[in-house]
Amino acid sequence: MSGDDDDRQSELARQHKERQRQRAAEQSSKARRNTFIGAGVAVAVVAGGIFAVTTLVDDNPSSTPAAAEASASATPTEEPVTALPTPTQTGPVTCEYKRETADVPMKFVGLPPKKPNMKLSKMTVTTNHGNIVIEVDPKLTPCSVNSMAFLAKKGFYEDTKCHRLVTPEVSGLFLLQCGDPKAKADGKNPTDGLGTAGYVFRDEAVGVVPYGRGVVFLTQPLDAAGQNSSQFAISLSDENAQIDPQYSVLGMVTSGLEIIEKVAEDGVLVHEEDITGDGGSTAPKTPIIIEKVKLS
Numbered sequence: 001m002s003g004d005d006d007d008r009q010s011e012l013a014r015q016h017k018e019r020q021r022q023r024a025a026e027q028s029s030k031a032r033r034n035t036f037i038g039a040g041v042a043v044a045v046v047a048g049g050i051f052a053v054t055t056l057v058d059d060n061p062s063s064t065p066a067a068a069e070a071s072a073s074a075t076p077t078e079e080p081v082t083a084l085p086t087p088t089q090t091g092p093v094t095c096e097y098k099r100e101t102a103d104v105p106m107k108f109v110g111l112p113p114k115k116p117n118m119k120l121s122k123m124t125v126t127t128n129h130g131n132i133v134i135e136v137d138p139k140l141t142p143c144s145v146n147s148m149a150f151l152a153k154k155g156f157y158e159d160t161k162c163h164r165l166v167t168p169e170v171s172g173l174f175l176l177q178c179g180d181p182k183a184k185a186d187g188k189n190p191t192d193g194l195g196t197a198g199y200v201f202r203d204e205a206v207g208v209v210p211y212g213r214g215v216v217f218l219t220q221p222l223d224a225a226g227q228n229s230s231q232f233a234i235s236l237s238d239e240n241a242q243i244d245p246q247y248s249v250l251g252m253v254t255s256g257l258e259i260i261e262k263v264a265e266d267g268v269l270v271h272e273e274d275i276t277g278d279g280g281s282t283a284p285k286t287p288i289i290i291e292k293v294k295l296s
Contacts, residue, residue, distance in 0.1 A: 108198025116146035132256030187269025
């Protein structure tokens with residue numbers, strides 16, 4: 001590696017650490033303020049899918065005791081489901097993707113088409129441990145789904161490592177983050193978590209639902225907006241409702257969470273400089289490698 005490359009890596013690492021320090025300073029108060037964001041969600045599950053009507057317990061007249069009782073009557077064998085709103089997208093959709101301008105690691109395979117496929121409903125992530133199946137809905141997040149479909153067809157995610165596994169012991173959150181094409185997931189690489197697909201696009205469905213167990217959302221730099229690219233996170237706990245509502249919701253896992261949870265039992269590689277567990281260097285000790293992504 002040349003001296004210029006070393007300097008660039010060091011500068012990226014320095015910037016990354018500075019964002020971590022800022023996050024650490026804010027995290028305590030934000031966690032206290034947002035811990036119970038998802039406590040008042042009543043769910044009416046749509047037959048044949050996980051996208052559902054959401055009612056928040058505040059001044060909404062639809063938040064009635066009867067609704068809460070209906071939610072509680074679900075059979076004990078059912079997985080808890082975080083509600084996503086009924087899609088409201090109507091008419092033609094045009095997506096805009098812009099080339100990445102930040103000096104970050106990237107793998108550019110082109111720009112997605114502007115017209116999304118509105119018929120896609122399932123995203124299958126094949127890993128070295130098995131399949132993770134995610135229900136998506138282009139009517140809710142058309143440009144996010146369109147981007148994932150484009151990258152999947154290009155083989156963008158093949159042989160990439162999920163670079164970040166955060167457990168409650170590390171930072172109070174529980175989630176898996178993937179999609180950095182240059183990540184080493186070794187607990188040492190300072191630029192893990194900074195990689196992109198070489199383009200960015202606008203936010204969608206931000207704040208429509210807390211990031212509870214099973215929710216899949218796109219990730220972007222802290223306090224940024226409209227910087228979505230290839231990275232995504234899978235929530236493994238309802239406690240993640242404390243995460244600030246600034247990320248685009250992509251969909252909901254319908255099967256495969258147990259795969260990640262089993263890997264999490266093996267622990268994580270904690271980098272001492274990753275002081276909040278919010279960076280890319282807290283990697284799973286047992287690697288999770290994406291072999292293929294397919295949308296259908």
